[in-house]
Amino acid sequence: MPDCLFCSIVAGTVPAFRVVDTEEGVGFLDIRPVFKGHVLVVPRPHVSQLTDLPAALLPGYFALVQRVAAAVPSALGSQGTFVAINNVVSQSVPHLHTHVVPRTKGDGLRGFFWPRTKYASDEEAQSYADRVRIALDGAL
Template identity: 75%
Template sequence: MADCVFCAIVAGSVPAFKVVDSPDGVGFLDTRPVFKGHVLVVPRTHVVTLPELPPADLPGYFGLVQRVAAAVPEALGATGTFVAINNIVSQSVPHLHTHVVPRTKGDGLRGFFWPRTKYADDAEATAYAEKIAVRIT
């Protein structure tokens, strides 16, 4: 879709700090992460919500989400992850995307109030992306 920023990231016409680029989807750092290392995983095809994702694409897409969710704690020393999808409400980009957020006990995240942070610069974002990318199997 021409005006979708996530489609542009998938196509490579908009830069992103990618952690994985596979036939099943693309994972890249959120530019406004809840915590550093927060990854968005998107399917390659443009669909707005999870119910629109073709059933045949579910195993590959969620397999990719699962791989990212395994890589993030290992790469960043986190205890676990929070994995979430918004459908329409709170969906800032109308392209299906799954949040994979690193979590550690006592990190301050409560309920669905997500304070946001920023990377110091592109070098820091690149370092986080690379740490996660090497752990995706």
């Protein structure tokens, strides 16, 4: 879809801090992360929400989400992850995307009120992307 931001990221016409790029999908840092290292995983084809993802693509897509969810704590030293999908409501970009957010006990996240933070620079964002990418590569 030419007007879809995430399709443009998948196509490489819009820059992003990529952590993974496979046949099943692309993972990149959220530019307004809940916590630094917050990754968005998107399928390659444009689908608006989870219910639109063809059944044949589910295993590969969720295997990729699972890999990212395993890599984030390893890469960033968090205790775990919060994995979530919004469908339509609270979906700022109408392209299916799965949030993989690093979590540590006492990090202050409560319920569904997600505070947002910013990276200090592109270099800092790139360093987070690199760390998750390296952990993903090691998990292959």
